[in-house]
Amino acid sequence: MEKSALSPAFNQGLRQIVYEKLKEAIVLGSIKPGSKLSEIELAEQMAVSRTPVREAIRQLAQTGLVTLTPRRGAYVTMPSLKDASDLYELRTELEILAVENLCSFPPSDELRRYRSVFEIMTDETSTERYVIEDRAFHFMIYQSCTNRFLTMMLNNIADLINLCRPFSVERSAITDFTLGHLAIIDAILTGKTTKAKEETRKHITISKESLLSYLKSRSTEDQEYIK
Amino acid sequence: MEKSALSPAFNQGLRQIVYEKLKEAIVLGSIKPGSKLSEIELAEQMAVSRTPVREAIRQLAQTGLVTLTPRRGAYVTMPSLKDASDLYELRTELEILAVENLCSFPPSDELRRYRSVFEIMTDETSTERYVIEDRAFHFMIYQSCTNRFLTMMLNNIADLINLCRPFSVERSAITDFTLGHLAIIDAILTGKTTKAKEETRKHITISKESLLSYLKSRSTEDQEYIK
DNA sequence: GGGGGGAAATATGCATGGAAAAATCTGCTT
DNA sequence: AAGCAGATTTTTCCATGCATATTTCCCCCC
Structure with a gap:
């Protein structure tokens, strides 16, 4: 009997399947930071x-999405404010490197596609739609690296940053971000490497500030709530 | 009965102990790249x-030191030439970031200690001694980062680069490297951040060239040997 | 009523058995 | 003698049992 392509996930191994499922659940937020991951229960x-x-x-613990405490169990990581800041510090330098790499062999078709997507975004665009396209855009950049270690690290960092951000983006920031994306895309498409790197730094810095100020406001709110 | 401090490695868990032993064996070269790691045997x-x-x-596979092939087993990774180049590309940017961080809170005592160590090194110094101090110096930089993710990544990258380098350093290069170290140390100690970063880039670039040219010569030798 | 101590329950960590796949060996055919 | 097919063996991968550490809950004491 022939083995179906849909059969047990093409036999990549149970471990891999469980890993994918768990990771998706964590990244998509259906398992919240701080939750305990019980071996038996799962x-x-x-x-x-x-x-x-x-x-x-x-x-998952090796990637940082999960934190282990010996003899006590595994918990979904709750990144601190400093963690978020540190992660962005790394992301800035690494993503610039990725963009620089991209400039040598720009995936022009993909870039033009995203250009048209971001071009028609306005303040009226739903934040959900923006977040989805934003992630896809950066993900595309990461996958296009010829440096496989860079790809791995950027994907990893993006996942961790995801954990910090409860999906919310300020409406007012979307236009800024979108313009940033367009500037990066155009610089790459016209072969202006230096400009592309500068725009990338600007874009990620703004993104960092936005997240950090959001997190700070949340944390003070929480403190009030606790009182 | 009281538990001895020498008892089973202070109960950090067998897994951790095995991990440390294996990692040491791989990094120090007593298990060579390409070797199979048999569960039963180990x-x-x-x-x-x-x-x-x-x-x-x-x-270990998650850190990259070991490569898994499903249903076939685990092998100590044999980094390709491109891997080596890619790793150095990352190391360059990340170590510059580390040095920049260091400039805010320089561990002056440590730095001065290493200054005196490298000051007395000459072409007559044994390459073994040089390699040891070199690794310790960079390791110190990594541990001094306040960004824990940066520390992790740099340690990881250093281990992988280690795997590429069969311990050998050209005698003629030692002086260059030593001078580089001194330049970096002095720049940090005198608070010249920009200079420190420049010197770091120079130092690592030279190191990269040195390794790559060495690996290239080896690989052609090997080809001749195979014939 | 609140807090501390101890026993039961629960979960992690390690050991080991069993199933399935890959590697190896053997014997047969050409 | 070389190559291929089948059988054996070995190894990974998953399941499960057992021991120990931690947590929880209950009872006793203050």
Whole structure:
């Protein structure tokens, strides 16, 4: 009997399947930061034994999405404000490097596609739609790197930053971000490497400021709430 | 009964112990790139079960020191020439960032210690001694970062680069490297951030060229050998 | 009523058994 | 003698049992 392409996930191994599922749940926010990841519970939910669950959790811990405390269990990481700042510091330099790489072999078709997407975005665009396209755009940049380590690290950092941001973007910032994207795209398409790098730094710096000020306001709100 | 401080490694867990041992063996070269890591064999050698060995191996795979091929096993990674180049590309930007961070709160005592170490190095210094001090110096820089993600990544990259370099440094290059170290140290100690960053870029670029030209010569030698 | 101590319950960490896939070996055919 | 097919063996991968550490809950004491 031939093996269906839809059969047990093309036999990539249970561990990998569990890993993907867990990661998606964490990144999409259906498992919230701070939640405990119980081996037994997850194993039952996914109808597998504890072993692949355990290995998937440890793999997630290596990427930083999960924090382990020995003999106590695994918890979805809650990045601190400093973590967010530190992550952006890295992302800035690494993404500039990625853009620089891109300028040698620009994926012109993809870039033009995103150009047309961002061109028609206005303040009336829904924030959800913006967030989706924004992530896809940066993800595209990461995948286009010829440096596989750079790709890995940027994807990793993006996931961690995701954990800090409860999906919200200030409406007023969208126009800024969109213009930033267009500036980066145009600079790459016209072969202006230096300009592309500058615009990337600007864009990510603005993004960083936006997130940090948002997080700061949230944290003071929370403190009031606790009182 | 009181638990001895020397007892099973202060109970950090078998997994961690196996991980450390394996990593040391790989980084120090006692297990060579390309070697197969057999769960059973290693478990017997270390007198533990296969479980902690297996988990340690998977952890090493996440750092890149080990490469897994599903259903076939784990092998110590053999970085390609492009890998080496890519790793140095990342190291350059990240280590500059680290040095920049250091300039805010320079660990002056440590720096002065290393200054005196490198000051007395000459072409007569053994390459082994140089390599040891070189690694310690860069390692110190990494640990001094206030950005924990940066520290992690740089340590990781350094380990991987280690895998490319079979310990050898050209004698003639040592003086260059030593002078580079002194320039970086002095710039940091005198608070010249921009200069420190420039010198770091120069130093790592030279180091990269040196390794790459060495690897290229080796690879052609090997080809001749195979014939 | 609140707090501390101890026993039961629960979860992690390690060991080991069993299934499936890959590698190896053997024997047969050409 | 070389190559291929089938069987054996070995190894990874998943499941599960057992031990120990932690948590929880209950009872006793203050």
